[in-house]
Amino acid sequence: MATKTETTVEQKLRALYDLQLIDSRVDEIRNIRGELPLEVEDLEDEVLGLKTRMEKLKTDVETINYEITAKKNMIDDAKTLMKKYTEQQKNVRNSREFNSISKEIEFQELEIQLAEKNIKEFKAQIDQKKTVVSSTKERYSERESHLKHKKGELNAILAETEKEEKALLIKSENYQNDIEDRLVIAYKRIRANVKNGLAVVPIERGASGGSFFTIPPQVQVEIASRKKIITDEHSGRILVDPVLAEEEQEKMQAMFSKL
Numbered sequence: 001m002a003t004k005t006e007t008t009v010e011q012k013l014r015a016l017y018d019l020q021l022i023d024s025r026v027d028e029i030r031n032i033r034g035e036l037p038l039e040v041e042d043l044e045d046e047v048l049g050l051k052t053r054m055e056k057l058k059t060d061v062e063t064i065n066y067e068i069t070a071k072k073n074m075i076d077d078a079k080t081l082m083k084k085y086t087e088q089q090k091n092v093r094n095s096r097e098f099n100s101i102s103k104e105i106e107f108q109e110l111e112i113q114l115a116e117k118n119i120k121e122f123k124a125q126i127d128q129k130k131t132v133v134s135s136t137k138e139r140y141s142e143r144e145s146h147l148k149h150k151k152g153e154l155n156a157i158l159a160e161t162e163k164e165e166k167a168l169l170i171k172s173e174n175y176q177n178d179i180e181d182r183l184v185i186a187y188k189r190i191r192a193n194v195k196n197g198l199a200v201v202p203i204e205r206g207a208s209g210g211s212f213f214t215i216p217p218q219v220q221v222e223i224a225s226r227k228k229i230i231t232d233e234h235s236g237r238i239l240v241d242p243v244l245a246e247e248e249q250e251k252m253q254a255m256f257s258k259l
Contacts, residue, residue, distance in 0.1 A: 010226040012179065013200075014248055016187060017240050019175045020200040021252040026168050027197050029161045036154045043147040050140040057133045064122045064129075071115040071122070078108040078115070167259045183229075190236050200238045202245030208232040215239070 007015070085105045092098045176184050190199035201209030203220060213234045215223075223230050224241040231238055 008226075009228055010244075012183060013226055013229065013238075013240050013244060015175060015179050016183060016238060017200045017202075017245060017248045018252055019172060019179065019187065020191075020198065021248065022168055022172045022175060023191070023197065025256060026165060026172065029165050029168075032161060033154070033157050036150065036157065040147065040150050040154050043143060043150060047140065047143050047147055050136055050143060054133060054136050054140065057129050057136065061126055061129050061133075064126050068119050068122050071119050075112050075115050078111045082108045164256075164259045168256075171255075187238070190231075190238065194235055194237060198237065200240060201232075202240050202242050204242070208235060208237055208239060211235055211237075 082105050085101045085108070089098055089101050089105075092101065179187075187199050191197050195210070198210055201211075203209070203215060203223060206220065207214050211232065211234060213232070215232070219230065220241075222228070223239050224243070226241070226244065229238060
């Protein structure tokens with residue numbers, strides 16, 4: 001690992017503010033995308049869920065149709081048996097045999113009635129499932145269309161910003177490598193704890209950037225001297241003077257425009 005060359009406090013402040021400008025630009029790009037990636041992901045999950053539901057309903061209908069066919073075959077078998085038993089009744093030798101065959105015929109009649117009742121129930125289930133399939137298809141079509149639109153939005157934004165974001169992330173890594181570790185750690189800690197990720201801010205109208213707390217004149221003079229790293233006592237942010245900030249903003253803006 002290469003050792004980081006010794007730098008002045010001013011150089012450290014410039015490097016930290018440059019890093020902040022890079023990371024803020026990355027934040028800006030990600031804010032442009034906003035919630036779109038999560039929205040697309042949620043829509044993809046919903047569309048997949050609706051598709052799975054339709055496939056299950058289709059399988060259910062196929063299973064019920066199979067059951068209907070089985071019941072129809074059972075009815076045909078029962079009718080064949082009834083015909084056979086009716087013929088047998090003509091040749092019985094006593095009333096006991098006649099009654100026994102009559103019970104078999106009666107049993108087959110009950111089987112037919114039960115099968116017909118089952119078929120009627122199965123057909124009602126199919127009608128119900130077809131209604132659900134129809135509404136699910138409609139919902140699926142609507143959500144799939146919405147997903148296509150949102151994906152188009154996201155892809156357009158990615159096409160515009162992805163290359164720049166990747167380049168900026170590499171720049172951020174390179175800048176961090178040139179700053180001593182303790183400052184990078186402090187910078188990341190502050191950045192994680194403050195609003196909108198601003199860890200290094202310039203003085204604006206006598207106050208810390210983004211803050212309403214006035215910085216005493218003597219502290220402003222110290223900051224402008226660039227002899228030591230000074231943090232805002234209220235927010236913990238690292239402070240830089242407006243002149244340095246403007247110089248670095250111009251420099252980094254020129255770099256951003258080339259990405």
